[in-house]
Amino acid sequence: MEILDIVSSKFLIEPKKVDKYTDKDILKYSIGTNLYTNGFKNFYKKIVDGEFLNLGSISICFEDATREEDLGICEENVRVMLEGLKIWKEKNLNSYIPLLFVRIRNLEQFKSFTKNTKKEYLKLITGFIFPKFNSENGRGYFEYLNKLIKYTNEIFYAMPIIEDEKVIYKESRLEELIKIKNIIDENKDVVLNIRVGGTDFSSKFGLRRSKENTIYDIGVVSDCLFDILNIFSRQGSEYVISAPVWEYFSSDLNSEEIQGFIREIKMDKENGFIGKTIIHPLQINIVNALYAVTFEEYTDAKGVLKARDGVFKGYGDNKMNESKPHTNWAKKILKRAEVFGVLNEGVKYTEII
Structure with missing residues (x-):
């Protein structure tokens, strides 16, 4: 039996491949495993060789990961890579390219990069990541993004990163978050995902979580993350928020680096984050496996949405399902299922890592 057949047999519903033109309501859940890389890296060969078939998206960073003096070289490297991918895609129409995002350095660099990049290359980009997004720079980013969409007649999405000191410092946090939300609400049609800077x-x-702990063990940071979730993920907002990057990797699944990673993803899910930024391809399958919907979750979610009202016993006879309180949860589970797939009955996430 082929490896792909073995993996396929683990799923009741297999994960879905998307592109930038997929319906936004599904696409916003599809950022998934987001590989963070600098502008020096050329991952053209890895894509055409099929090494990133399970990767949801790639973020190319022109900000923190790129020195000022290297910016021009990195921008040109990205253009060359986009050109190569365009040519390859035209010859291989059914081939898969992960969603591509560019993390811009600032507004001026955003304008410069896009004005000096051919439209046919820009078309391969799904969207732009706005770093250090706050109430002062936010509208400027969106004003230019909307001009770019109109000029190119192409859809581009925004992914603001909330990581500003006005948000982490408690005395200014809620006021700043509400201002940020107002800006994002004004532009919600082009906002695909909200990211946070752990x-x-x-x-x-002056803190950094160790590999034995999670971001939730750093009290001042988790306190802030919970406030962000409270403002942006409440019922009616419908924003998808991606979890902070995990900074450790290893090829050993039993290592502290990987076990800590798994613990943090479980906490991410419990608190309402969807997807995670990674720094190494070794982390791809772990995120995908943990976000795959279990047979129990899927069965319960379908049951909740099918029931008009009332209380009933959940799958496995181990829980109480209530149609009204659990409806919003069930809808999110089914959207996650469409992107990450549903595991067959009895299959555990460890079997697909």
Whole structure:
């Protein structure tokens, strides 16, 4: 039996491949495993060789990961890579390219990069990541993004990163978050995902989580993350928020680096984050496996949405399902299922890592 057949047999519903033109309501859940890389890296060969078939998206960073003096070289490298991918895609129409995002350095660099990049290359980009997004720079980013969409007649999405000191510092947090939300609400049609800067938040206090602990063990940071979730993920907002990057990797599944990673993803899910930024391809399958919907979750979610009202026993006779309180949860489970797939009955996430 082929490896792909073995993996396929583990799923009741297999994970879905998407592109930037997929319906936004599904696409926003599809950022999934997001590989963070700098502008020096050329991952053209890895894509055409099929090494990233399970990767949801790639973020190319022109900000923190790129020195000012290297910016021009990195921008040109990305253009060359986009050109190669365009040519390859035209010859291989059914081939898969992960969603591509560019993390811009600032507004001026955003304008410069897009004006100096051919439209046919820009078309391969799904969207742009706005770093250090706050109430002062936010509208400028969106104003230019909307001009770019109109000029190119192409859809581009925004992914603001909330990582500013006004948000991490408690005395200014709620006021700033509400201002940020107002800006994002004004532009919600082009907002695909909201990201949070766990590393930037930690740095304000000279902290860094160890591989044995999770971001939730750093009290001043987790306190901030919970407020962000409260403002942006409440019922009616419907924003998808991606979890902070995990900074450790290893090829050993039993290592502290990987076990800590798994613990943090489980906490991410419990608190309402969807997807996670990674720094190494070794982390791809772990995120995908943990976000795959279990047979029990899927069965319960379908049951909740099918029931008009009332209380009933859940799958496995181990829980109480209530149609009204659990409806919003069930809808999110089914959207996650469409992207990450549903495991067959009895299959555990460890079997597909």
